[in-house]
Amino acid sequence: MPSILLKSAKILDTESSYHLKTKDILIENGVISQIEDSINAGDKIIAHENLHVSNGFFDSSVSFGEPGYEERETLANGVTTARRSGFTGFLLNPNLNPVTDSYSAVKFLQQQIDTQLIQIKPIGALTRSFDGKNLAELYDMQMAGAIGFYDFKTSVKDANLFKIALQYVKGFDGLIFSYPQDQSIAGKAQVNEDKFTTYIGLKGIPSLAEELQIARDLYILEYTGGKLHIPNVSTKASIQLIKEAKVKGLQATSSVALPHLFFSSNQLEAFDSKYKILPPLRTEEDCIALKQAVLDGTIDMVTCDHEPMDEEHKELEFENASYGSIGLESAFSVLNNLFGVEKASELLSKTKLCFGLETSQIEVNQRADLSLFEPNLEYKFQKKHIFSKSKNSIFLGENLKGKVLGSIYNNSFYEN
Incomplete structure (x- = not known):
């Protein structure tokens, strides 16, 4: 898998020393290899305004x-x-x-x-x-x-x-x-x-x-x-x-x-x-x-x-x-x-x-198990926001806040 660079991502992980800090995060072979103020590397660069990342x-x-x-x-x-x-x-x-x-x-x-x-x-x-x-x-x-x-x-x-x-x-x-x-x-x-x-x-x-x-x-x-x-x-x-x-x-x-x-x-x-x-x-x-x-x-x-x-x-x-x-x-x-x-x-x-399942923190040398999102985007939830085969959402028509941008796990990246 190509290396992934998250640019200027605000980290939300209460167990991490980087909690609430905005950093560049480099992921190589499914593992976080660097967390720095600025990193110039990565085959795929993910840069979004107000990018947030959590476990x-x-x-x-x-x-x-x-x-x-x-x-x-x-x-x-x-x-x-x-x-x-x-x-x-x-x-x-x-x-x-x-x-x-x-x-x-x-x-x-x-x-x-x-x-x-x-x-x-x-x-x-x-x-x-x-x-x-x-x-x-x-x-x-x-x-x-x-x-x-x-x-x-x-x-x-x-x-x-x-x-x-x-x-x-x-x-x-x-x-x-x-x-x-x-x-x-x-x-x-x-x-x-x-x-x-x-x-x-x-x-x-x-x-x-x-x-x-x-x-x-x-x-x-x-x-x-x-x-x-x-x-x-x-x-x-x-x-x-x-x-x-x-x-x-x-x-x-x-x-x-x-x-x-x-x-x-x-x-x-x-x-x-x-x-x-x-x-x-x-x-x-x-x-x-x-x-x-x-x-x-x-x-x-x-x-x-x-x-x-x-x-x-x-x-x-x-x-x-x-x-x-x-x-x-x-x-x-x-x-x-x-x-x-x-x-x-x-x-x-x-x-x-x-449930006693293994977790990782947002730290160097930890497995990249991450969710990416922008928390301030406001929108009305409609069928176009649904990826499921069925569309039976109780939240259809509701005004919501925050957009998921993707996830990183098992050496793979899914992006919206």
Whole structure:
């Protein structure tokens, strides 16, 4: 690979001695070889006004469609989308066809992943075909490369099965993901239960459905020990439960999806299906509490919760439309809007630490794992900004701030 020179790049890396300094950065053979005030070298020169650089973005919840749902997204285009959006790695959900629930399924994915210039860690299913009854090949999948086990956006109803799963994976330091929704309480409702959704006539899911599931799971975790990740936390009371678990010293991490930091259920007035996601959009009070929990560290990470859905399943009447929104392309801009560039880059790059994955600093002789962006550009997010095969973004039409310029990883450079 030709050497790359980043000219006058402001460095955002709290672990680096160059944090908040503007420097030239030379990258040779995938490694940072020089960081100086001025460097006159490099086969490819990247020079942008107000260029910023941080550690590579990493996301904890990305769904594609291959194998089985290629009409939604392919692996190759999904990877290109991620890299152009500043991401140098992510966890890949098991909601494929067939479901990623065996050693052979993880191995097949790993073989496809190894040809891509990005760090992808597959998540295996917790139960066979998400049936909620029979544990999948957990140990074998971890040996094949799975980072954890998750029945994507489906909670485990059987408390004893959940207990056994936590006890079993302790033997090989496995990680269980548990989606926070008690389906017996949620029923067939599709939005949050609050004054606004009641006013517009939509049957709601009470926040109790999430909080009861989290309380049960944390109580079992306290009994069994082990490691638990709670994805897509979305209510104020859930935050308090997680805070109490951390005080107890439980090994529990959690994430919040970007739409729940940006929108409330008030967006549903027009019954636009782009706002139909799981968990549902909650109240403004929940939204404010979630942002504070991100800032104080109660919630460990944010996720774009990238979930492509083709038009045939998404562009329908609200009650018939599928759940889900893509989010890779808008992730940096949304967080930049909410928290500013320093916090946005920190949140997007620290996720890999939560999963014990190797990281590098922006220092000489360190591996170049970098995201490049200009934080001040303001624009309206439109379909022309989407690289995904599916276009189902909840952020379409929103005024955002900050543009990703590209990413550098594994001796390769992707540029917008």
